[in-house]
Amino acid sequence: MQxxxxxxxAAAGQSFDLGGGKTLRASADVTWxxxxxxxxxxxxxxxxxxxxxxxxxxxxxxxGLLAGGSLEAWxxxxxxxxxxxxxxxxxxxxxxxxxTVGFRLVF
Numbered sequence: 593m594q595x596x597x598x599x600x601x602a603a604a605g606q607s608f609d610l611g612g613g614k615t616l617r618a619s620a621d622v623t624w625x626x627x628x629x630x631x632x633x634x635x636x637x638x639x640x641x642x643x644x645x646x647x648x649x650x651x652x653x654x655x656g657l658l659a660g661g662s663l664e665a666w667x668x669x670x671x672x673x674x675x676x677x678x679x680x681x682x683x684x685x686x687x688x689x690x691x692t693v694g695f696r697l698v699f
Contacts, residue, residue, distance in 0.1 A: 601658070617667040626655040636698040658681055672696045 608616045636646050660678035667684030669674065673695055680688040 594629045595623050598628070599623050599625045600659075613666075615624055615664075617664040618661070618664070619664075620661040621659070623658040624655065625658065656682070670698045672698070 601621060603619060603621035603660045605617060608618075610616055628668030636644050640646055658678065658680050660672065660676065662676040665673040674693065676690075676692040
């Protein structure tokens, strides 16, 4: 599978000083992508005895939308809580969504 997928998008964010060294940052982004080369996953795998098996994956759409947002709460200059959400609607009749939450400690 060969792919060439340019992206164009925009993002916006705002930080809020909560005092006491704490900062809250909210951001959102939207991106459009377009596949210029191959749209389908296909290839060949080999069994241990050398037998080849071909496979064909779903044909993906030529273009799509990515959108998301995040919240970051900086508790100090080194510690952060974060939440992130991303959605890619209608990829091969599926909607791809990811959510990430966590804690970062900067050394």
